[in-house]
Amino acid sequence: MSLHRVPPILQSVVQLRNWVVENVPGTDSMPGYDLFIKLGNDVAAGQPLTLAALAQGLPYPAEVVERQLARFQQHGLVTLARDADAGIVVRATERFLGMLERYGQAFDTVFIVRGELRGRQLLVQSDDPESADFGRLLYDRMHDLGWLYLHNYGAACFLVASLVRRLAQLHGRAARIVSGHAEVRNGDNAFLLGSPGYAKPGQIDGHAVCVIDERLVVDFGLGNLRRAYRRDFHWGVVADYRRDGAAFARVTFADGGVMSWKDDWQSPGTDAELARYAPHIDDLAAQYVERYR
16 A cells, blocks of 8 residues: 555645634534534535434534534524424524635635546446446546646557556456447447548557456547547546447447447557557556555
């Protein structure tokens, strides 16, 4: 286990906690701090705001939470009222909502919400939850290493497929590279990726992906789709390996479009392209091991 990344993470957590204690009245104790976070989460999620509901989600007796709510009320963060059925009902004030907004701004200075970012960039369509999670893990780590940006390797599909294969093998999984081509079709419109005759000067025909455990297709080399097809296209796709004629994987997009990967044609330059990138794989894999061990 590598611990060198832990101190910066803990420093950021402490920085946020200090911001809350210094700016939100009544949060100078753990019950106060935890209640602010819990209350903020429930307000944003539209959850019922009652003493019973808040206490159920906190590791403190209800009387401790009630005392802390009274402190918040003194500072103008909440109002409390009694209901015959619900008990003590809590309402967040405009002051509390303003504090919550400022907390969000402070959070954005030290953290990026991983799920939100990944949801915009990575498409996962798999019936195998464990394999899908492994695909997400590889995406997160390769993204954090900066490898998936267009100015790095995001458009070099043969290099990225080689990297994914090596990393999967480091995790003890079987992995192989598949050379072929892909098609994105939406109605009568189609965009061909790696099909013969479409390469630009300095490029070769063909597209490469990695197949892991004969179950999962991982394609993180989609930069040319973002360049030539749609700027908002996914940075990566994880799909089930499922043979259907020439196609070995297929995903459906929210707008009804379909992307298929096929191996009925392989670029004659595949071996040379893989050999071109092979000298770099050891060094890049060493960076991965050093960071994530």
